[in-house]
Amino acid sequence: SIHVASITAPVNIATLKYWGKRDADLNLPTNSSISVTLSQDDLRTLTSAACSAQFTEDKLWLNGEEESLGSKRTQDCLADLRQMRQQMEQADSALEPMSQWKLHIVSENNFPTAAGLASSAAGFAALVTAIAKLYSLPQDMSELSMVARKGSGSACRSLFGGFVAWEMGQLADGTDSKAVQVASREQWPEMKAVILVVSDEKKDTSSTQGMQLTVRTSDLFQERIKTVVPQRFDEMKRAIVARDFEMFAELTMKDSNSFHATCLDSYPPIFYINDTSKKVIRLCHAINAYFNRNVVAYTFDAGPNAVMYYLQENESKLLPFFYPLLSTVEGWGTKFTAETLQGFE
Numbered sequence: 001s002i003h004v005a006s007i008t009a010p011v012n013i014a015t016l017k018y019w020g021k022r023d024a025d026l027n028l029p030t031n032s033s034i035s036v037t038l039s040q041d042d043l044r045t046l047t048s049a050a051c052s053a054q055f056t057e058d059k060l061w062l063n064g065e066e067e068s069l070g071s072k073r074t075q076d077c078l079a080d081l082r083q084m085r086q087q088m089e090q091a092d093s094a095l096e097p098m099s100q101w102k103l104h105i106v107s108e109n110n111f112p113t114a115a116g117l118a119s120s121a122a123g124f125a126a127l128v129t130a131i132a133k134l135y136s137l138p139q140d141m142s143e144l145s146m147v148a149r150k151g152s153g154s155a156c157r158s159l160f161g162g163f164v165a166w167e168m169g170q171l172a173d174g175t176d177s178k179a180v181q182v183a184s185r186e187q188w189p190e191m192k193a194v195i196l197v198v199s200d201e202k203k204d205t206s207s208t209q210g211m212q213l214t215v216r217t218s219d220l221f222q223e224r225i226k227t228v229v230p231q232r233f234d235e236m237k238r239a240i241v242a243r244d245f246e247m248f249a250e251l252t253m254k255d256s257n258s259f260h261a262t263c264l265d266s267y268p269p270i271f272y273i274n275d276t277s278k279k280v281i282r283l284c285h286a287i288n289a290y291f292n293r294n295v296v297a298y299t300f301d302a303g304p305n306a307v308m309y310y311l312q313e314n315e316s317k318l319l320p321f322f323y324p325l326l327s328t329v330e331g332w333g334t335k336f337t338a339e340t341l342q343g344f345e
């Protein structure tokens, strides 16, 4: 017989960036980070996992194409999950020996892969939770987040909805480097996010390579992880719990700029944001100056696409500011449509 489980995992967008590893094998970070998980209806990965005594090898299909399952990251995740299942089987001999069976995994994104739209985060979060469901594992989301983390650091945050912290931890084996929820979606339902797709091309420097270069070569980075981020981590958690958008927005924008500054300070430098991204940054600051308070916050990951956060009540005030840009920014109008502009729940 064949057993199957399916699940969707959403993308998360960091407002306090993970950038730098202290252990590249286990994906242990040099700083804690915070993100907002987008709604399942928008950017997500849908994964189905099947296992059977009849399967002869592990197989993976990604967006319709068969992919090698040989990557160390994927192998590490599968090994952890099988071990968890094996513990259950040892405790209860009535259980089927699924831990010994091969897996077939089918995974599909509803957005471009590797365009700096956090596809690896949703991908590994979905892989881990689909297999955890297939195996009926008793582990909670924080425990499973440590497995997803080995696949891709940012993936650990996609196991929770709402506002999520990845606590960097101190231990060398990574058993305290896990995701926890800071606040649920319902605790701050007015928060919206919109993604401006500046480019859906594959990014130049992968996050993994980029952060390794930054850790090795940037002096500014040392300052960031020692003094800047630890304080900002506490402040941002407080801002979220207090639903203080003014503070949340300031910290989010500053942290995006700090992260991209360490990219520029890497040697040779890494450029993720482009001229269009910079136009968006200037426009957001001009809007906030016009309203005399922060009504919008921007953030950029390892690519030029802008993610903006705002409160629902300000949406109709905000959007008109972006319409004039549609015609002036080349290659933008096509993506920056009403469809792209829908608020993420």
Ligand code: DP6
Binding pocket: 013, 014, 016, 017, 018, 019, 027, 033, 120, 121, 151, 152, 153, 154, 155, 207, 208, 300, 301, 302
């Ligand atoms: C800029 O999680 O993709 O999006 O752990 O090497 O897979 P790996 O890196 P990844 O890096 C994400 C970097 C970021 C910031 C963030 O999401 O916190």
